[in-house]
Amino acid sequence: MKLPIYMDHHATTPVDPRVLDAMLPFFTQEFGNPASRNHAFGWAAEKAVEQARQQVADLIGATPKEIVFTSCATEANNLALKGAAAMYGEKGNHIVTCVTEHKAVLDPCRQLEEQTFRVTYLPVQKDGRIDLRELRAALTDKTILISIMTANNEIGVLQPVAEIGAVAKEKGVIFHTDAVQAAGKVPFDVNQVQADLVSMSGHKIYGPKGIGALFVRRRNPRVLLAEQISGGGHERGIRSGTLNVPGIVGLGKAAELCRTEMAGEAARLARLRDRLNEKLHQSLDGIYVNGSLEHRLPHSLNVSFAYVEGESLLMGINDVAVSSGSACTSASLEPSYVLKALGTGDDLAHSSIRFGLGRWTTEEEVDYVADKVAAVVRRLREMSPLYELMKEGADLSKQRWTAH
Amino acid sequence: MTYSPKVIDHFQNPRNVGSLPKDDPHVGTGLVGAPECGDVMKLQIRVSPGTGVIDDARFKTFGCGSAIASSSLVTEWLKGRTLDQALAITNGDIAHELQLPPVKMHCSVLAEDAIKAAIADYQRKREANAAATR
Numbered sequence A: 001m002k003l004p005i006y007m008d009h010h011a012t013t014p015v016d017p018r019v020l021d022a023m024l025p026f027f028t029q030e031f032g033n034p035a036s037r038n039h040a041f042g043w044a045a046e047k048a049v050e051q052a053r054q055q056v057a058d059l060i061g062a063t064p065k066e067i068v069f070t071s072c073a074t075e076a077n078n079l080a081l082k083g084a085a086a087m088y089g090e091k092g093n094h095i096v097t098c099v100t101e102h103k104a105v106l107d108p109c110r111q112l113e114e115q116t117f118r119v120t121y122l123p124v125q126k127d128g129r130i131d132l133r134e135l136r137a138a139l140t141d142k143t144i145l146i147s148i149m150t151a152n153n154e155i156g157v158l159q160p161v162a163e164i165g166a167v168a169k170e171k172g173v174i175f176h177t178d179a180v181q182a183a184g185k186v187p188f189d190v191n192q193v194q195a196d197l198v199s200m201s202g203h204k205i206y207g208p209k210g211i212g213a214l215f216v217r218r219r220n221p222r223v224l225l226a227e228q229i230s231g232g233g234h235e236r237g238i239r240s241g242t243l244n245v246p247g248i249v250g251l252g253k254a255a256e257l258c259r260t261e262m263a264g265e266a267a268r269l270a271r272l273r274d275r276l277n278e279k280l281h282q283s284l285d286g287i288y289v290n291g292s293l294e295h296r297l298p299h300s301l302n303v304s305f306a307y308v309e310g311e312s313l314l315m316g317i318n319d320v321a322v323s324s325g326s327a328c329t330s331a332s333l334e335p336s337y338v339l340k341a342l343g344t345g346d347d348l349a350h351s352s353i354r355f356g357l358g359r360w361t362t363e364e365e366v367d368y369v370a371d372k373v374a375a376v377v378r379r380l381r382e383m384s385p386l387y388e389l390m391k392e393g394a395d396l397s398k399q400r401w402t403a404h
Numbered sequence B: 001m002t003y004s005p006k007v008i009d010h011f012q013n014p015r016n017v018g019s020l021p022k023d024d025p026h027v028g029t030g031l032v033g034a035p036e037c038g039d040v041m042k043l044q045i046r047v048s049p050g051t052g053v054i055d056d057a058r059f060k061t062f063g064c065g066s067a068i069a070s071s072s073l074v075t076e077w078l079k080g081r082t083l084d085q086a087l088a089i090t091n092g093d094i095a096h097e098l099q100l101p102p103v104k105m106h107c108s109v110l111a112e113d114a115i116k117a118a119i120a121d122y123q124r125k126r127e128a129n130a131a132a133t134r
């Protein structure tokens, strides 16, 4: 077993060597510009791009013409939200999203609010999922767009996207979903979900960084977007800019591998994730899983370790790469807004660790991580005044603290 | 976040972790910070009755590595000091010694607050005792 161990696959994933092999020729020999319509270099590049478009479409049950390549999922989200807002702003000025969305959705929404748009941020329940009744209640005749992510990047919780899609369809509202964490990991079909706009990213599915895709529905209904990057009219005028051919080829190959290997990979990772969770629960008391265990990505676990601050835990397990919802890691001094939205107390939000297993995670690694985390949590609890107070029988919620 | 070698050393080998009897009249206890803010420090000093010098100091900290290191460092510095000398320790001294980055300044501030709170607690006890024996 090699150290350090990477268990932060929600942040990014390594490129699969098969993906890299597919990409390499497109840097040196097949370097043509797909927009070069008059010679073999351009044709070869175009052929590769169209094959990748098919591969990406196949992963989500779309048709190739519905796939628009972007530079990343952040751009795809911006294009979806701002592009739809600009196109349908005449029809209405109301957007519905959710408080636990990624910043790449929340921030464009804030920008739209500075224009003429009104945005409703739905709360989530304790399990991290929205309440469909609240969604229905939020819709007005001015609502043009619902944007709810398929899976959350911090807690791995899956939203009821098929139900949301049905509501959107019924009300004639466009449904965008940020499927960056879910596509390629769990079955996702644009028609089953009735999604109109879907964002994806290469580097979360064992493809390269710097490539993303947006699914834009062409039938029932045909969704139109105002371009956000204008120029040579690439990607059917929706997104200009010379195509990143190696990146696109890599995204395509990554999507194909995810599609063909998903069933086995998801089952294997769910088993390892459950093993990690069980081992942690066997060795430690005062630990809490954040978000629904049932509606969750198979490779994802987010746990709070009471009485221990997350960053110190990360520092103690320095040969394991994971991330924390503690404020100290983000420099903002505010703990994770996602955990707070679940109703997790600030103290437990500061104590949270996100584990993201991946394609090459082994059982040996899982066991090592479980043992290491348990040992460090025990050591830090011996150092923790909160643990001592709890053992003395004090009620921590009644203690008077000197907030600073 | 990258840590200075001194922070890592104090984090991995914290000095003087533990507790002193908090009802001992020669012991002062400071408990500062809040769990919601991500750090809580408990700092205790024992003042030698004969000399008025701090002869023992212990800490327990819930917080990031820099918070743990700040409190560990402070327990080392406190031993052998009079209360006036202890009060002269500033958060700047702590931050400088540990090379804390700006986002971690609050850890050193909290450690300074903990010293002040422990000394105040000790002096409160002394006054209460003096009043009781008067």
Ligand SMILES: Cc1ncc(COP(=O)(O)O)c(C=O)c1O
Residues within 6 Å of the ligand: A010, A011, A071, A072, A073, A074, A075, A102, A104, A149, A151, A152, A153, A178, A180, A181, A200, A201, A202, A203, A211, A212
């Ligand atoms: C849910 C979600 N949306 C969007 C993004 C942004 O993706 P990209 O890095 O491709 O811009 C991420 C990645 O951090 C994510 O997890």
